[in-house]
Amino acid sequence: MNIKYIIKEGFAGFRRAKLAATTSIFSLFVAILLLGILSRVAYNIYVQAMSVKDLIEVEVFLFDIDESTTAQIQQSLENREVVLSVSYISKDSASTIMKQEFGPGAEELVELNFLPASFRIKVDTEAGTAQIESLVSSIQNLRGVDEVKYNASLLRIMESNLNTFTLVGGGIGFLILLASVILVYNTIRLTIYAKRELIRAMKLVGATNGFIRSPFIIEGVLQGVLSGLMAVLCVFLVFEFVIPIYLPEMGLLSWPFGSWHFLTAAMFGLSVLMGWWGSRLAAHKFIEETYISR
Numbered sequence: 001m002n003i004k005y006i007i008k009e010g011f012a013g014f015r016r017a018k019l020a021a022t023t024s025i026f027s028l029f030v031a032i033l034l035l036g037i038l039s040r041v042a043y044n045i046y047v048q049a050m051s052v053k054d055l056i057e058v059e060v061f062l063f064d065i066d067e068s069t070t071a072q073i074q075q076s077l078e079n080r081e082v083v084l085s086v087s088y089i090s091k092d093s094a095s096t097i098m099k100q101e102f103g104p105g106a107e108e109l110v111e112l113n114f115l116p117a118s119f120r121i122k123v124d125t126e127a128g129t130a131q132i133e134s135l136v137s138s139i140q141n142l143r144g145v146d147e148v149k150y151n152a153s154l155l156r157i158m159e160s161n162l163n164t165f166t167l168v169g170g171g172i173g174f175l176i177l178l179a180s181v182i183l184v185y186n187t188i189r190l191t192i193y194a195k196r197e198l199i200r201a202m203k204l205v206g207a208t209n210g211f212i213r214s215p216f217i218i219e220g221v222l223q224g225v226l227s228g229l230m231a232v233l234c235v236f237l238v239f240e241f242v243i244p245i246y247l248p249e250m251g252l253l254s255w256p257f258g259s260w261h262f263l264t265a266a267m268f269g270l271s272v273l274m275g276w277w278g279s280r281l282a283a284h285k286f287i288e289e290t291y292i293s294r
Helices: 003-016 018-055 067-078 091-102 104-111 129-140 152-194 196-204 209-246 260-292
Strands: 057-062 083-089 118-123 145-149
Touching: 018 152, 018 209, 018 260, 057 067, 057 129, 067 083, 067 118, 129 145, 129 152, 152 196, 152 209, 152 260, 196 209, 209 260
Parallel strands: none
Antiparallel strands: 057 118, 057 145, 083 118
8 A cells, every 4th residue: 555645645635625625624623622612611610510519518416325326326427438528526516616607696505505416427529419318318317316417409409500511511512523524524525526537447447445545534634633733722822821811710710630731632632533534434435336336
């Protein structure tokens, strides 16, 4: 297989269908750019949601029980799968906390000694609502436990909104990717159509399908490379220079996993993949059809 010929023909495809190739590159660039922006925003929404979820604690209020029973309850809580940490708050500590939160006016209430001892449980942020509800239900059945409280409504609303955003964002992302593949597909199809007579001649002299397809696939990959480079450069400039100046509040959005390398590498790789996939589908289908219609 003549690699030099394949690469040369891959680049030549741009000259034969300039308008279609330019349209495909620009469309793929816009698609990858939108996906990059959407990914960064989605990542930050997820991080913020996890931060809010991290503030949600399960409070376990106890009856007036002895130290042995209290220790048994604490050990049982610490052994739960989704529990990260357990803090014990004695009656005296609860009174001190109440004084700090409500000020001097709370002293008379504190003297009534009505505050129970309790445990504060920090739950894994990855735990779902169903897991937390199951945890609460099982704790409620422990001997010595009076009441279990947590902000169930906030947790349900947050999880519901996060799931909705994930579904909508995923759907939009899928449609964008599908559109980009179709554009590359159509561009390569036009190029193949323009060279159909040459393809037939190559078939007659014994050229394999793989050899004939290769330049078209190279052309699609090149479209992906150019689109990816443009999208990466654009998203980097926008988030690092434009937004911090004109929209400083959005400049607080962090890069996924703490660095711009991960998102931009994913954008570039996805762009190349879409270019390769679209061109491969078109080359495989229409070169076969050209062969059959000979």
